[in-house]
Amino acid sequence: xxxxxxxxxxxxxxxxxxxxxxxxxxxxxxxxxxxxxxxxxxxxxxxxxxxxxxxxxxxxxxxxxxxxxxxxxxxxxxxxxxxxxxxxxxxxxxxxxxxxxxxxxxxxxxxxxxxxxxxxxxxxxxxxxxxxxxxxxxxxxxxxxxxxxxxxxxxxxxxxxxxxxxxxxxxxxxxxxxxxxxxxxx
Ligand SMILES: Cc1cc2nc3c(=O)[nH]c(=O)nc-3n(C[C@H](O)[C@H](O)[C@H](O)COP(=O)(O)O)c2cc1C
Numbered sequence: 698x699x700x701x702x703x704x705x706x707x708x709x710x711x712x713x714x715x716x717x718x719x720x721x722x723x724x725x726x727x728x729x730x731x732x733x734x735x736x737x738x739x740x741x742x743x744x745x746x747x748x749x750x751x752x753x754x755x756x757x758x759x760x761x762x763x764x765x766x767x768x769x770x771x772x773x774x775x776x777x778x779x780x781x782x783x784x785x786x787x788x789x790x791x792x793x794x795x796x797x798x799x800x801x802x803x804x805x806x807x808x809x810x811x812x813x814x815x816x817x818x819x820x821x822x823x824x825x826x827x828x829x830x831x832x833x834x835x836x837x838x839x840x841x842x843x844x845x846x847x848x849x850x851x852x853x854x855x856x857x858x859x860x861x862x863x864x865x866x867x868x869x870x871x872x873x874x875x876x877x878x879x880x881x882x883x
Contacts, residue, residue: 698824703820707823708828710863711869712865712869713791713861714793715750715863717793718794718827726825727746729818732817733814733817739810741805742801743800743850747794747795756788757788761786761834764834764838767837794863795832795859797859798815829860829861830861832859833859839859840856
């Protein structure tokens, strides 16, 4: 698949079969992620791969509770209150694999580097027939000290980009894009 096709066809997939990707596939995706550019070539990323459905379901419940507990009425996330309150909503969309991209603390531009790595991973996954979805809801909970201990994220790393990967169940409709706002072109 050519890169423009991947860019234009990738979607955030929210329905999965639940089958985890095998280790070789996961490694291909992570290797693709590490081909991203990084500030001063620091490559400050580290990857945590979670494929235990029971753990993911339990964390999903705790993440929902954490987000709801900290949701301020004026937050842009407030529109998701009803969705997050639903007992059937699974934060990880029941995907078989969660990859948590972490940045070494103190990296010069760790968040940018890891976000670029995530985009590489998502495009590579799409080219391999897999679906992905960024899971921003999970980030605050994953960054709590007690969650990091439970997930086994080493001290000295912060969670930047959780992303689920899996085999899509059905088609995902495209979300429209606004026209680019070009503010100057001299
Ligand atoms: C930083 C970030 C966090 C996101 N968090 C979530 C999330 O928690 N759950 C979810 O279902 N989608 C999440 N998304 C996916 C966006 O909703 C999605 O990218 C957007 O609606 C555009 O759709 P598309 O990815 O299919 O083009 C997130 C995307 C980004 C970039």
